[in-house]
């Protein structure tokens with residue numbers, strides 16, 4: 128019979144071989160399951176505001192802009208509007 | 223005899239021989255040397271890619287700034303302008319020597335850039351200098367990795383190659399931080415390291431500087447709830463860190479030591495377990511230069527017995543060199559509140575306080 132012909136040692140060796148190849152493939156399998164990352168959208172914004180009254184809003188960053196640049200007058204009429212900060216905002220998820 | 227047991231006996235002999243080879247020869251080490259060196263080589267391609275990418279961006283930036291033969295200018299810079307550390311075995315006046323060397327190097331870099339750039343705005347000149355420096359850091363990293371790999375292969379030093387392979391991810395992270403910083407420096411956006419200057423700028427209500435106290439370093443004056451506030455930061459909006467130590471020395475001298483408190487604000491490297499944008503305060507000079515500026519701050523505070531505070535915004539190295547993120551900006555606002563609270567709580571009304579915003583002021587006037 129077929130069952131009687133197969134040596135238990137052979138089975139053991141085959142099992143060891145399969146185990147070894149699985150272990151060698153482990154990092155690759157892990158990287159496959161991890162590669163699906165979320166899409167991240169980055170947007171550069173500048174915070175524009177009035178240092179006197181605290182009027183403030185954010186808008187898209189324009190090239191050449193810098194913190195401390197005057198960008199017009201405060202609508203409440205008490206001085207100039209300045210760029211208060213420039214930073215990158217990250218939004219997760221699809222566009 | 224059936225076929226199965228014959229195969230088994232072959233396999234057992236094979237196993238025995240293999241185990242002999244693996245345990246009593248250095249074949250496994252050779253195999254490992256091959257594996258690790260091919261790993262390092264693969265990563266070296268990535269490093270080279272980063273360098274040539276940064277180089278491309280730098281050349282485009284230099285050309286846009288009006289430099290002719292930009293790649294030649296870049297090549298003339300990257301392998302030169304090294305700094306030899308002064309002798310440390312004899313520490314007498316070591317800071318004076320180091321400071322002298324740093325200034326000399328700085329001025330020869332400045333001369334080199336000025337010669338090719340002609341009469342450009344100073345902020346452009348500062349940014350060109352920084353872009354050149356960043357490319358030369360990438361070049362150096364690349365050369366060092368290649369050096370250790372070739373040395374290890376030459377002498378069959380598998381431990382050296384293995385060490386290099388294990389360190390590669392960290393090296394790549396540093397290289398990536400530098401490669402990404404080229405974008406920030408060429409576009410003129412603030413970077414994470416600008417946290418200190420940004421806090422100083424907030425404290426003076428985004429106003430204009432009173433004067434340039436030392437080269438490339440501005441002095442601001444403001445009032446916070448009845449306390450006189452002097453703020454020191456590098457002159458922007460070009461990429462520049464200024465000389466905060468020398469500026470503080472000069473200012474305290476001018477005021478005759480009549481200062482109630484000095485507060486230094488800087489970006490600090492976070493530990494892996496810490497969150498980006500965390501703010502912490504303590505005592506001492508928050509500044510990460512080679513030494514001369516830091517010791518100048520400590521000396522002037524010590525000589526006049528002025529309490530010296532430090533406020534830091536935590537971030538990783540990549541974040542410090544990359545564009546300022548929202549998280550770090552939130553940290554900056556928190557640091558501003560800490561500085562303000564310190565001034566109100568620890569400086570008497572009518573007193574004087576100096577706030578030093580340490581860091582690169584690119585994108586911040």
Ligand SMILES: [Zn+2]
Nearest residue numbers: 177180201205
């Ligand atoms: Zn207003």
